[in-house]
Amino acid sequence: xxxxxxxxxxxxxxxxxxxxxxxxxxxxxxxxxxxxxxxxxxxxxxxxxxxxxxxxxxxxxxxxxxxxxxxxxxxxxxxxxxxxxxxxxxxxxxxxxxxxxxxxxxxxxxxxxxxxxxxxxxxxxxxxxxxxxxxxxxxxxxxxxxxxxxxxxxxxxxxxxxxxxxxxxxxxxxxxxxxxxxxxxxxxxxxxxxxxxxxxxxxxxxxxxxxxxxxxxxxxxxxxxxxxxxxxxxxxxxxxxxxxxxxxxxxxxxxxxxxx
Amino acid sequence: xxxxxxxxxxxxxxxxxxxxxxxxxxxxxxxxxxxxxxxxxxxxxxxxxxxxxxxxxxxxxxxxxxxxxxxxxxxxxxxxxxxxxxxxxxxxxxxxxxxxxxxxxxxxxxxxxxxxxxxxxxxxxxxxxxxxxxxxxxxxxxxxxxxxxxxxxxxxxxxxxxxxxxxxxxxxxxxxxxxxxxxxxxxxxxxxxxxxxxxxxxxxxxxxxxxxxxxxxxxxxxxxxxxx
Amino acid sequence: xxxxxxxxxxxxxxxxxxxxxxxxxxxxxxxxxxxxxxxxxxxxxxxxxxxxxxxxxxxxxxxxxxxxxxxxxxxxxxxxxxxxxxxxxxxxxxxxxxxxxxxxxxxxxxxxxxxxxxxxxxxxxxxxxxxxxxxxxxxxxxxxxxxxxxxxxxxxxxxxxxxxxxxxxxxxxxxxxxxxxxxxxxxxxxxxxx
Numbered sequence: 001x002x003x004x005x006x007x008x009x010x011x012x013x014x015x016x017x018x019x020x021x022x023x024x025x026x027x028x029x030x031x032x033x034x035x036x037x038x039x040x041x042x043x044x045x046x047x048x049x050x051x052x053x054x055x056x057x058x059x060x061x062x063x064x065x066x067x068x069x070x071x072x073x074x075x076x077x078x079x080x081x082x083x084x085x086x087x088x089x090x091x092x093x094x095x096x097x098x099x100x101x102x103x104x105x106x107x108x109x110x111x112x113x114x115x116x117x118x119x120x121x122x123x124x125x126x127x128x129x130x131x132x133x134x135x136x137x138x139x140x141x142x143x144x145x146x147x148x149x150x151x152x153x154x155x156x157x158x159x160x161x162x163x164x165x166x167x168x169x170x171x172x173x174x175x176x177x178x179x180x181x182x183x184x185x186x187x188x189x190x191x192x193x194x195x196x197x198x199x200x201x202x203x204x205x206x207x208x209x210x211x212x213x214x215x216x217x218x219x220x221x222x223x224x225x226x227x228x229x230x231x232x233x234x235x236x237x238x239x240x241x242x243x244x245x246x247x248x249x250x251x252x253x254x255x256x257x258x259x260x
Numbered sequence: 261x262x263x264x265x266x267x268x269x270x271x272x273x274x275x276x277x278x279x280x281x282x283x284x285x286x287x288x289x290x291x292x293x294x295x296x297x298x299x300x301x302x303x304x305x306x307x308x309x310x311x312x313x314x315x316x317x318x319x320x321x322x323x324x325x326x327x328x329x330x331x332x333x334x335x336x337x338x339x340x341x342x343x344x345x346x347x348x349x350x351x352x353x354x355x356x357x358x359x360x361x362x363x364x365x366x367x368x369x370x371x372x373x374x375x376x377x378x379x380x381x382x383x384x385x386x387x388x389x390x391x392x393x394x395x396x397x398x399x400x401x402x403x404x405x406x407x408x409x410x411x412x413x414x415x416x417x418x419x420x421x422x423x424x425x426x427x428x429x430x431x432x433x434x435x436x437x438x439x440x441x442x443x444x445x446x447x448x449x450x451x452x453x454x455x456x457x458x459x460x461x462x463x464x465x466x467x468x469x470x471x472x473x474x475x476x477x478x479x480x481x482x483x484x485x486x487x488x
Numbered sequence: 489x490x491x492x493x494x495x496x497x498x499x500x501x502x503x504x505x506x507x508x509x510x511x512x513x514x515x516x517x518x519x520x521x522x523x524x525x526x527x528x529x530x531x532x533x534x535x536x537x538x539x540x541x542x543x544x545x546x547x548x549x550x551x552x553x554x555x556x557x558x559x560x561x562x563x564x565x566x567x568x569x570x571x572x573x574x575x576x577x578x579x580x581x582x583x584x585x586x587x588x589x590x591x592x593x594x595x596x597x598x599x600x601x602x603x604x605x606x607x608x609x610x611x612x613x614x615x616x617x618x619x620x621x622x623x624x625x626x627x628x629x630x631x632x633x634x635x636x637x638x639x640x641x642x643x644x645x646x647x648x649x650x651x652x653x654x655x656x657x658x659x660x661x662x663x664x665x666x667x668x669x670x671x672x673x674x675x676x677x678x679x680x681x682x
Contacts, residue, residue, distance in 0.1 A: 042410045043328055045363035055316035059409065061363025067274035080270035087357060088334045088405035090317040091584065095357050095405075098266050106268050134274045138362040142332060142407070143315045195317070319583055338551060339584035340628075393514065393523055399622055399629075400551060400586075428497050431544050433523040435514065436498030 047163025077124020320430025352397030510541025
């Protein structure tokens with residue numbers, strides 16, 4: 001009977017849970033799903049990471065190539081992030097060129113990289129005006145169960161940490177970023193939404209902070225308005241999440257290093 | 261060259277640094293064991309790891325790892341047919357899509373599907389079509405999506421194995437499990453038949469692995485129904 | 489009870505002389521083979537031979553078939569028909585949504601010419617219906633509610649409250665006590681929701 005209710009009246013079904021301050025999967029409103037991380041699993045990529053946030057799985061592979069810098073920016077290299085949501089990861093995506101959501105996600109990641117200065121593009125220059133690195137960061141969603149942006153950023157970060165530039169090695173991990181993803185359903189705030197929750201919510205908010213707990217990006221595309229206190233609450237939660245993820249990434253990177 | 265406005269674009273040309281490394285021209289040894297120590301002309305298949313039911317959103321899914329080749333397959337459906345035409349109202353339609361992740365090969369691939377992907381999709385379709393009981397799914401389509409995460413040879417063969425696993429995991433009625441093996445090289449008629457024979461032998465070796473993975477997935481998904 | 493036997497597609501189960509074929513299997517050369525991964529189930533149904541089938545966790549019926557009772561949600565209406573999404577076949581939920589159509593003349597069994605679709609359904613209603621045809625190239629599944637047990641089971645009033653049925657063609661809102669027209673189903677207890 002509960003299952004019937006869920007399919008027939010999904011919104012009512014979720015509201016009945018939120019009234020009790022819990023969610024259909026047993027989490028509290030501000031609880032994240034278990035996050036696991038695995039790096040260096042793809043040998044054909046120069047750096048790779050696989051992240052699972054609950055069911056959501058994102059794989060990031062980084063390919064490093066050489067190219068000429070632009071004439072207008074002779075001292076800069078390139079970072080080319082792309083997010084792909086293939087039809088494999090959910091029935092909502094069709095084969096063919098990337099849809100709006102994938103395009104928006106790619107652009108969002110590009111903005112995050114630029115504003116957070118995870119990597120300074122100057123560091124990717126080998127010889128001014130002549131030769132520089134280009135990092136192709138391809139993030140692919142393998143299982144879409146909400147909150148892909150979060151998973152993409154974790155995967156990107158971990159993969160970057162895993163990347164080794166051949167020949168000329170350059171120190172590149174400068175700043176580090178973390179996103180947190182909050183969703184509002186009739187002014188109730190939940191974090192780390194599943195695909196189902198994402199579909200039913202009225203507004204989305206993404207907060208990106210760096211390792212010094214500075215705010216990098218706040219992204220809220222439309223939807224219902226949000227009070228200043230709620231925003232503060234989100235940012236607070238985001239910084240807490242940032243520390244958790246930082247710890248996880250460091251631990252995994254360390255364990256891989258010792259294993260070698 | 262058409263510009264791709266739907267993705268973040270990089271510089272127009274770039275080369276992989278591996279091109280500049282001086283490497284020994286890879287020559288396949290004509291006798292003796294293969295480069296990775298396996299025997300030639302024998303059923304010496306790389307160790308295979310298979311799992312079913314990994315993707316939460318899909319009806320059925322499978323992951324296969326053979327040596328360094330890693331691929332995933334998801335099955336969606338049966339769902340309503342997107343494009344209807346007169347001919348296949350009585351039975352269902354099978355669609356296949358096979359893609360390489362850009363980081364799966366030594367050379368970075370583009371996101372745009374090349375002709376190779378389309379060829380492989382078609383070949384995958386041809387291998388699966390006879391096995392699926394499409395007449396049991398009128399007016400609907402079954403989608404098979406394969407993603408190559410890492411390519412280190414025999415992708416098509418493993419894609420076939422993986423896809424049939426995912427179909428079985430999805431509960432789509434199929435006549436038999438299919439598995440594939442690939443053998444490459446210039447072939448004369450005798451070596452071709454010999455090659456086919458070794459492949460078939462190898463496939464037999466794969467069956468127990470496949471069976472085990474499937475039964476494991478079913479056991480995990482559901483307890484045995486009570487006999488009533 | 490001994491653990492039930494598991495089989496994978498292509499497994500030979502028995503000869504056609506030993507069992508009557510059920511579901512999840514196929515016949516070839518006088519033998520019964522499995523076409524699903526699942527448990528082998530043998531049932532004696534009063535006849536000499538047991539019925540053999542292969543089952544997974546629940547029922548394997550995946551697609552709406554002619555004669556099946558389906559639960560659906562009304563998505564849009566116009567004077568000629570109502571469009572619905574099929575959510576359930578029997579008691580098995582469908583993973584992907586299938587669309588169906590209830591034509592005006594299939595809403596009820598009597599006085600077909602007087603049927604007005606907007607007095608029978610509203611978008612958002614949960615309706616029990618029966619599949620009468622798989623449809624042709626242009627149309628979707630054709631459904632009917634022309635039975636006492638079929639029709640609207642759950643409906644919300646304009647005020648947003650869930651309404652209670654008061655007759656076979658009217659429902660009442662518990663908040664505003666306003667009445668709205670519906671083709672109401674005489675609900676059997678097992679389909680009652682919420």
